[in-house]
Amino acid sequence: MIRFALAGNPNCGKTTLFNALTGSTAHVGNWPGVTVDKREGVYKKLSEPAEIVDLPGIYSLSPYTPEEVISRNYILDEKPDCVINIVDATNLERNLYLTTQLMEIDVPLVVALNMMDAVKKSGDRLDAAKLEKALGVPVVEISALKNEGIQELMERAYAASKTPRAGSTVLAGSSIAHVIDDVKIALRGKEVENPLFHAVKLAEGDELEVAAHPDEMKMVGEFKTQHSDDIFGGDFEALVADARYKYISANFSGALVHSQKKERGALSKSDKADRVLTNRWAAIPIFVAILFFVFHLTFGEDLFYLNAIFGFGFDVETGNAYLDAFVAVFFNGAGISTPGAILFNLTDFIMNTCLGGWIADGMAATGAAAWAQGLVNDGIWGGVAGVMSFVPQVLVLFLFLSILEDSGYMARVAFILDRIFRRFGVSGRAFIPMIMGFGCSVPAVVNTRTLADDKERIMTTRVIPFFTCGAKAPILAAICGAIAAEYTGVSADLLVFALYLFGMIMAIVMLLFMRQTSMRGEVPPFIMELPAYHAPQFRSLMIHLWDKLKHYVKKACTIIVASSIVIWFLSHFAWDWSYLEDELMNRSILADIGNFLLWICTPMGFGLQLSEFGWVFVVAAVTGLIAKENVISTFYVLVAAIGAGVAGGVGDDGENGIGAVVTLMQQTGITWQGLIAFCVFNMLTVPCFAAAAVVKGETPKGKFKFTLAFWMLTSYVTSTCIYLMFSWPWTVAIVVVLIAAVIAFFILRNKGIIRFRRKRKELPAAKE
Amino acid sequence: MEPLGIVFTVLAAVLAVGIVVGVIAYRIVQKKRGRGGCDCGCDCCSGGCHACRAARKGDDGR
Structure with missing residues (x-):
């Protein structure tokens, strides 16, 4: 072909x-x-x-x-x-x-x-x-x-x-044309392919060519000793570049005739927009405001906080449960729903109220065994529905981020953040793969190949998972939604936005830490062409969203549903393979595994301090290693049993992901501080197996184990600090003192006041 | 238990086992075809991703 x-x-x-x-x-x-x-x-x-x-x-x-x-x-x-x-x-x-x-x-x-x-x-x-x-x-x-x-x-x-073509050069009239010809002839004599190209590159001093053709490089060296140029001296690379541009300007640029309407030096529309969007002082606040606007439209429940201001929200009650639930999708006690909330509520209505209800009623009507009904309703359907409910919200988030990316704005953000990132040891170039991490860590890590500096690349791959990906978004949405439901005055979208920002801040903090410890070095320069702003192509956006939707559905129907079935099985069977009713779930294999690891999570707020069902959080964090969506599907599968097994029922039987977390809050006694710490742990810890595999592939040999340790330590220490500081505010002082001590240590070391003596190796005694 | 109940009970068990075994088999086949780690649906799965194909040395000069 x-x-x-x-x-x-x-x-x-x-x-x-x-x-x-x-x-x-x-x-x-x-x-x-x-x-x-x-x-x-x-x-x-x-x-x-x-x-x-x-x-x-x-x-x-x-x-x-x-x-x-x-x-x-x-x-x-x-x-x-x-x-x-x-x-x-x-x-x-x-x-x-x-x-x-x-x-x-x-x-x-x-x-x-x-x-x-x-x-x-x-x-x-x-x-x-x-x-x-x-x-x-x-x-x-x-x-x-x-x-x-x-x-x-x-x-x-x-x-x-169909026609072979011989290379031609625009340097025929330049001062180095002679040496290029000579080298070309020499290379042709050695039957080297593309002799003209290699000859020009040798004249430029191209390092690959110099290594490959040392004899011909001597010819260039001899020519250099005789050649003199007042402007470029012996820098043939600059001389060649100048010669090319002069030739282009003289011979090719005449083909383009500019419109007379254009004034010389007039600002284009992109330039005018950049005056505001890349302004030295306004750029970052504008970026933060745009991001908050995106998160509000995706995760908020009260459009533009109109209900909070005017207080007009109420739950519609017509007497028809389905109609009430449908109306509540668009308007309820929280006010007018945002686009993300509408889609979430609509999907939840379809997946849980309609389909979930019909499946449960259908299985009950067949008279199937209770365990089979539980397996289908909770294990198979529960796991899928729990994740799929969040898909529309995640797609809305992707849509907004894609619009920002395709319009050209994100390129500007990389340029703006370069000024800040440079102080922390990385160039703004590293921001580009990081922002891709909001979608998925896998392509983001692959994109780090564009970073020429090895240390910058390793640091960037380590912090990319801190940018909450699409798979982790349901975790934040569910937990923040539950906290907002249980505590008045709390806004779910603000919480989600704060957590996303926290992930970005942690990335910067850890970059700074790595630059001061294992990855010391110079920050590489950052040069980037800013494309003109333009309206994103609708077709391109829709294709991108369709790809993401296909991926989610495929993932939900494969790895998520399989994981949910396994979780259901392990939570309803004991070690002797006897079936356990929902109320006996605490005797299951899964409960034993979770309880075994529970003590490790105690400092983070979701360990031994919780009541009998506290092991659910441990299990969810572990299943999240397979795919982060598994955290919510685990909650969904297990809460169905918790809700059924508790005498008198519970306030919300976990009809959706948010409800599942509310049920867990009520049954385990986990505080909002513990939930936030759980969120932070899942945000910063080892990403899913796929992302970890990519990081391993992109990391130099021997470095991946340090990356694993980095993720485990960062997530454990950070979530522990978060839990302690929010639960006992006086601990803030201790954490601040510790951080100040670390910063002081690095400053003093960098100034040379603190030094580490290297142990000298003793030379063997000289033989007489 | 009614015969219909028995049928649906068995079907539920077969479906669950089938899904788990099918997913495991699918992952094994994907891995053998060099698409073993990802299925993230991202564009890099078209060939540029280490998780989706065996790493090829020398492609990027490293």
Whole structure:
């Protein structure tokens, strides 16, 4: 099958084009590093199928970043049949820099001028024919976003792939053209492929080329001794870059004619927005406010706190239980529901009140054994329903975060936070994978490949799980919702928002700690192109949400339901395999396992201080290691038995995740302090097995055990401190003193006042 | 117990065992196919994720 590679600058639209060609749902982010490895698909509209490879975005073919190495190695070693160089037509000069390097490789090349819709909209004119004549390679105008020009591009790429192409350089008229020619001839004599490309790279002093061709590098060295340049001296890399840009400006830039409407130096709409959104003082408060707004619309119960202000909420009672429950989805005692609350209530109504009720009634009508009814209602359906109820809320959160990401705002946040992060030992570049952790830790950890500094990468992979992922969101939603239900004056969305913020703060604190201890070093520079703001593509958003929904449903119908069945079984059978009724659950295998580990959790507030069902929290934390959604499904499965087994029933029999936590609060005596500590423990501890496996794969050999220890210690110590400080406020003073002592120690050590003497190894006595 | 009750009781047990065994078998098959760790549905599962395919040395120059 013929192969085409898509190469171009970050944010030029490669992945958008890739999706349009292959029908893929590859995610299109708005910052560098979203594509961290090549992505492959098939285009089927030519006379033969063509494999399409989407390479990471690069500015040049110099090996300074992992993306550049991936792209360069692919083009040189895998030898695609044609390279399609996507060029952002609104940023011609900068994009053509890479084009001049690709031209030097002996590979068929086609230039795709993307974002032509934006060029036409701005009134500018681009003469593609003139550019094609100047470059000497086919040039096609396209708009990947609007699906225009794609077929013509592919047909021209297909035609180009049938004709071999020899590399050409724009440096023929430069002062180093002579040495490039000589080196090229020498390399050709040794039958080295792509001799022109390697010759130019040798002239630049490319470290990979210097190592691979030492003899030819001597030729360059000798030339350098005779060559003199008033501006660049012996820096041939800068000289080559300057020569390229001069050639681009003189020969290619004339193809773009700017509209006369534009004033010189006039600010674009993006620039005007950035004046506010990246303002030195307002940027962080604006970011926090936007995040809070997102969390309020997702987890809040009282839209814009209207009921808290005007007090108009009430529970509708028509006499028809189903109608009352349906109306309560949109309006109830808490006021008008937020979009997230509406979806949660609606899903809960469908899953539990309707489907759950019908299944329970159906099983009872068949006369099946009591244990079989419990297995189906609580074990099978209970586990699934408990998690699925939260899916819409999590999707709403993903939708808002995706809008922020696709609009270009999150790229600005990385830039803003760089100023703060730098003080704590990491660059703003590390923020990009961290914010991806709000969705899922797995792609976030993979994205750390874009961090060139090893120490920064290890630190970032360790703190990514502190950014509460979509799987942990139901834990926070359920527990915060329960606390809000049981305590007046508490707002669930504020609590959830505070916990999310706490996770971010913990990440910064631990980054600082690691920079002072095991990961000391310089902070790498952070340079990033800020893409223009634009409205997110509706189709892209919906595809992204659909992917997430499919993933959740698949996970709920596989690992979650299997875990729920196992949990139900272990909680309803004793060690001698005898079946236990709900009220005897405390004699079950699961209860024994939970009680065995209960003492460990005592300092965190969910251990021995709880009553007979306290082991449920321990078991939930353990099952959360398989998948974090299991925490809520565990509550759901076990609370059904607790509710049934307690004489006189309980206030809420756990009809949903929030109700399950309320029941646990009433039956175990766990305080809100213990619940918050439980939340914090699950937020900071070892992530799910999948995420842990990815971290292990991305961590250098031998370091993963330290990462595991890091997670366990951080979560245990932090949640213990949280429980102690909230339960006994005077302990705040002790914690503050301890933290101050640690900070003082690091400051004194950094100033050299405190030093550690290394034990000298004694040399063996000299033999006479 | 009524015959219908016995049938549904047995079905419930078979369903539960089937789900657990099926999920375990599915995970084993996925792992053998090199997609053993994740199924997170993220885009990296298209090939760029260590949890979803065996790590390939040299792809990223490391």
